Amino acid sequence: MKSALGIAFLVLSSACTTTGGFNRSAAEQGVAQVLVSDDQEFQLGLQVHEQLKKENTKFSENAQVGIYVEQLAKKLIAQANKDRPGVTWQYYVIDDPATVNAFATPGGRIYVYTGLLLAAENEAEVVGVLGHELGHVVARHSARQLVAAKGLDVVAGMALGKDAGQIASLAAALTGKGAMLAYGRGMELEADEYGARYSSGIGYDPHGIASFFQKLAAKQGDPGIMVWLSTHPASSERVEKINAYITAAGLGGTNLGAAELKTIQKALGAK
Numbered sequence: 001m002k003s004a005l006g007i008a009f010l011v012l013s014s015a016c017t018t019t020g021g022f023n024r025s026a027a028e029q030g031v032a033q034v035l036v037s038d039d040q041e042f043q044l045g046l047q048v049h050e051q052l053k054k055e056n057t058k059f060s061e062n063a064q065v066g067i068y069v070e071q072l073a074k075k076l077i078a079q080a081n082k083d084r085p086g087v088t089w090q091y092y093v094i095d096d097p098a099t100v101n102a103f104a105t106p107g108g109r110i111y112v113y114t115g116l117l118l119a120a121e122n123e124a125e126v127v128g129v130l131g132h133e134l135g136h137v138v139a140r141h142s143a144r145q146l147v148a149a150k151g152l153d154v155v156a157g158m159a160l161g162k163d164a165g166q167i168a169s170l171a172a173a174l175t176g177k178g179a180m181l182a183y184g185r186g187m188e189l190e191a192d193e194y195g196a197r198y199s200s201g202i203g204y205d206p207h208g209i210a211s212f213f214q215k216l217a218a219k220q221g222d223p224g225i226m227v228w229l230s231t232h233p234a235s236s237e238r239v240e241k242i243n244a245y246i247t248a249a250g251l252g253g254t255n256l257g258a259a260e261l262k263t264i265q266k267a268l269g270a271k
């Protein structure tokens with residue numbers, strides 16, 4: 001483990017000293033990979049899940065909705081596995097129609113609220129948001145965030161197995177009333193790009209994530225919507241950046257899946 005840590009410092013220092021053309025994100029992902037192992041990420045995610053259960057989070061028991069989310073998630077996961085193989089992906093639907101939210105935890109657990117399924121205009125928007133959340137996991141954002149929030153020493157101590165209790169306290173830091181720690185702006189934009197790319201990869205209109213943000217921005221002030229917006233500011237700049245990325249990357253895809261989502265919204269009690 002000590003030599004692994006040496007590599008981490010090496011990668012980090014090259015990220016700090018190299019300028020121009022150097023992929024900082026790739027360097028940070030490398031550091032995160034060395035410092036927080038897949039197994040430790042899995043343990044962190046498990047702790048968060050236990051915490052959600054302790055908080056009496058109500059998971060949906062609607063089989064139709066569960067199957068619906070599963071088939072969308074499976075298609076997206078096939079995309080994500082190409083970028084980061086070996087993740088034990090799991091997905092959960094939280095029964096809370098008044099809250100528009102979705103989040104991912106380290107190790108590959110994806111949570112989507114029924115409120116988000118009800119608020120979306122079409123399937124392309126849902127797929128865009130889920131793809132965004134998968135992107136946070138693929139790019140190891142929580143591990144990168146841990147390094148930023150707790151310092152390299154603490155996370156390195158965790159990597160060396162010096163303090164098993166750290167995993168529990170770090171997991172607690174990741175959940176605040178069930179909401180994930182907010183990621184930085186750069187990580188958010190990176191996740192938006194993953195969302196657009198994965199949507200396109202399975203034939204959906206990649207603009208879904210952008211149109212969802214535009215929709216929420218128009219409804220600012222609604223407390224249920226503010227949950228997602230508190231960690232995902234829906235600025236016009238953000239929407240412009242997503243659209244510019246889609247054009248630059250030449251992403252195609254036309255499926256909107258409006259009728260399919262309508263069926264699920266009816267199953268959730270929408271008129």
Ligand code: ZN
Binds near residue numbers: 132232
């Ligand atoms: Zn995000």
